[in-house]
Amino acid sequence: MSSSRPPLPPFDAARAALKARRAEDAWNRRDPHAVSLAYTPDSVWRNRSxxxxxxxxxxxxxxAKWQRELDYRLIKEVWAFGGDRIAVRFAYEWRDADRRRLRSYGNEQWEFDAAGLMRRREASINDVAIDEDERRFTWTATCGPRIPRA
Known part of the structure; x- marks a missing residue:
């Protein structure tokens, strides 16, 4: 039996924003096992192709993703929500093993079960090469969750 993962559907604006922020914080910690616990045991994903x-x-x-995408920093923002679904737009920055910097932009559609576990994730993502001085997501990974600038 899966445990509950609040906030639970149906989502209002505040609960959808909290769900997205908790996902952002978890992905920024880059612990694959911990992140996987937010999904149903049989969760279905499409990530790019x-x-x-x-x-x-x-x-x-x-x-594999976080072995390849180094210095990963992610921001998610709710785009739409209703019932048991949330759509988010996101951007993340990373570098490859050759020290090339990239920013990836995307959209995700999420569907949750009654316990708040994600049963479906559909992600479309595009990558853009950036220069070091174009970086926007520069908080220290070891300092914990991203703190919005005032």
Whole structure:
């Protein structure tokens, strides 16, 4: 039996924003196993052109992602919500092993079960090369969650 993962559907603006922020914080910690616990055991994903199902596949996918996408920093923002669904837009910055910097932009559609676990995730993502002086997401990874600028 899966445990509950508040906030639970149906989502209002505040609960949708909290759900997105908790996802952002978890992904920024880059712990594949911990992140996978927010998904149903049989969760279905589309990430770019890759299709996965289940927590073990999610853990493997995220472990490989964060081995490849170094200095990863992510920001998510709710785009729309209703019932058991939330749509977010996001951007994240990272560098590859050759020290090239990139910013990735995307949209995700999320569907949750009654316990607040994500049962479906659809992500469309595009990458843009950036120069070091174009970076926007520069908080220290070890300092914890992102703190919005005043």
């Amino acid at each position: 890759e299709f996965l199902q289940g927590r073990a596949a999610i853990v493997d996918f995220l472990a």
